[in-house]
Amino acid sequence: MTGDGPIGEDDLQAFVDGRLSSTRLETVKVFLASNPPLASQVQREIEQREALRARLAFKAQEPIPARLRVSNLMAAPRRTSRINRASIAAAVALLVVGGALGAAGSSWWFSRTMQDTSVADNAIAAHRIYVSERVHPVEVPAEQEAHLVQWLSRRVGKPLTAPNLNAQGYRLIGGRLLPSNGEAAAQFMYENAGGNRLTIYARSGGSEAQTAFRFEEQDGISAFSWIENGLSYVVSAKADRAQLLPIAESIYKQFEAPGGATRGRL
Template sequence: MAVDPILEADLVAYVDDRLPPLRRIEVEAWLATRPDDAARIMADLRLRDELRLAVTAPDAPGSRELADLARRLQGGLGRRRKLDVLRRVAAIGVFVALGWLAHEGTGPLAVRQSVASSAPPSFVEEALAAHRTSVLRSDMVSQVETPRYDPAEISAATAITMPDAPRGWTVRDVQVFPSPSGPSVEIALADRSGEALSLYGIRPGTFEVTKPQTAVSGPLAAAFWQQGPIAYALVGPAGERDELSDAAERLARSLY
């Protein structure tokens, strides 16, 4: 099905939470292939959330004056957002003004917990659990593996775009799992040496563009990243953490 061109008005409506679900998915898919535009929209989303926090949390650092200033700036920003250049100028002005006032009243603006925390996102634990389940299934004669991998069908059914398996890797099983944020996809793989790996994809309900990072959980390691609305994790033995990170970098590039 042909998708209508993504216009600046669609991006503005996306930031303002005014798009219907289907159009929102189309905008997110478009942004996932355009890192520069995605970074710009992420900055707008962050600005929106900072303003909403200042307006709705009167006890947050910044005092009543900060909330009043945020309301005035938010209204002005909304009117000017129609022009890209003015939007960027307004965004800079908001951060300067809020930062100055917070510094004068209560000290520098605190880093949000979601930014400061180094803990892996929750989807990484879900990916690890899916990997353990796939290993369990592989040892059960009664559980038939499904090695047929159809990325187009997966995308149509789940709105999750999965990358192609690296050359020389073998798909052993493909499963759709439930998650708190909707369906997720787990592909059980074997690399060239026969090592059991899995690639996990999910729509976590947030929009981020992050580079692959790694985390270790007991005997397993996960290289995880997010491209727009879809997050991924490549899971394998903890002893192959560096190899997983390199493979995740290649998989992330293959999606652009």
């Protein structure tokens, strides 16, 4: 990789992971120095990676259980060979995890997967990344709303809709497809007259049929999340709880199936 090409997402991720060549590293540093908002975002990702590595470091120090040691597994009776093969695979996976977490150059994305982050964490992370985009904030613009909703519904595996938030002062600007712990997730993005952006994140796989609203705040970003009919939803914005709650309730009512239960508040 030379230092002459344009800076892309791969370069920024490699910078976060410490995998850039010296030539490309200097190019990215110059680029970030001229883009303070993006530099701040990259710095937050570096801090999150380091915090996560520190949080999971204990895993690398734990001894491998005797029952998962390869030598013991290989010595087991042949009649349990199918079980042994699965156990050996688990032992090898544990060795790989320990080595990856203990290595100085371990991948931030790999660590994120091992953390088994919540849907809300993923939604807020995606919100931070894309609301700051001015050129490509969405993959499909609002002018193609019918196509956007049909495409995201098909990929998520559940019927979706892009809620109308005009009464709350937000207009749809589009959406995109996102990965979420091996599953497909949808993100719809809205913007108000002041330029503040709001995102709605949805993915299938909720472990409960229905949950009440759950509120959390991470570094100035507020989010309400809930599960309904096997779909997990998260609405995120740079707003306080009182401002975001009526918007979340409006979104819920538009997603809610006929005859649904009343949503509980937290």
